[in-house]
Amino acid sequence: MPLPDDEHWVLSYYRMSEINGSLFFGRLARALKPSPIQHDLTRHFADEAQHAWYWTDCLERLGSPPIKLSDAYQDQYLEAAGLPVNMMEILAITLVFERRVINQYARHLAVPGVRPEVKETIDRIMADERWHVQWVRDALTGMEDRYGKDTIAETLQRFKEADREVYAKTLAEHEERLGFLLRSKEEST
């Protein structure tokens, strides 16, 4: 039996966000000269592509092939926070975004009766997401001499505020579709 529309849309949205992340990091990985950041960014790019595949496979196993969606979560970041214009800003927005992803997937795992296929997919992704947060945080620490510790902290704060704004906007726009996730949070509190 195919998935309910809401769940079908949410899982397809996750897939699209992973694809967009992969394409973004792939372009950056191609642009950078050899360095530790080039190394880790390339692995990050490959992980995001793999995650998009995990969601594609998961959706197909659940009898509901991915919906083609035109927008993804990341697109709204640029509107809210402005374009990241240097490597430090890109890593700062990535750190904020990765934390949001972990939070969102954890929220999904808390849905009562979460499907085994979905749980398995999120569990596989979460193992990578923890590494993503770690390498980006370490890279930002390594940039303190070049960009300034205060500038990095201010940039992180700016993107955190944008993230809160975008997440609230996304919840408001897709309230009906995300209802099953929101209700699970209310039930657990």
Place this chain on the structure above:
Amino acid sequence: MSAPAAEEVMARIAEVLGIPDSRVRPEVPLADLVGESYPLVEMAIELQDDYDVIFTQADLSAVSTVGDLVELVRSRA
């Protein structure tokens, strides 16, 4: 690091964007060459990596033409 020649930076911009050198002239608005946000980010990162410089949002906000961008690179290098 001494400032790179303007011609060199313009040639690099053309290479990064994958367009003919002849389209990258100082008076050309960047918006005519880069229609989307992501290629602009990619180009900014590549130029900073190539010339070991840092751009800020304020820097790029003040840039509207190829010539502005070339001068920004040259002034920081």
